[in-house]
Amino acid sequence: MLAAIGLPPAAVAATTAPAAGLSLELNALQPSETGCRVTFLATNSLGKPLDKAAFEVALFNAAGGIERLVTLDFKALPAGKTKVLQFDLAKTPCDGLSRVLINDVATCTGTGVEAGECLASLTTSNKSTIQFGL
Secondary structure: OHHHHOOOHHHHHHHHOOOOEEEEEEEEEEEOOOEEEEEEEEEEEOOOOEEEEEEEEEEEEOOOOEEEEEEEEEEEEOOOOEEEEEEEEEOOOHHHEEEEEEEEEEEEEOOOOOOOHHHHHEEEEEOOOOEEEO
């Protein structure tokens, strides 16, 4: 069947297998009672569970200046699992944000997790209306 559509088996495997690593998606921003609720999807494809993961995030205002740095605690991320996480950014209106930048990995621990592995394997994607990335 693979030959019928013109793709060698290796090409099909490459398109269907998730890349090893850690991925964060900025999925949504919604106004909340205290400011802005930010929703992320975190997928751990490292092949090992993370006991704790936290990311230092830079928030940029509408003019493009850095508003502040915050550390978001994603807690435990099981291997092979996608997890939805929401954070309320107090005193930060959603329409006042222009960009969210993953500045650093504050914590990334788990059995067999090497120093720097989470940052080196981190990828980002975005479904929101503002900029997001590394």
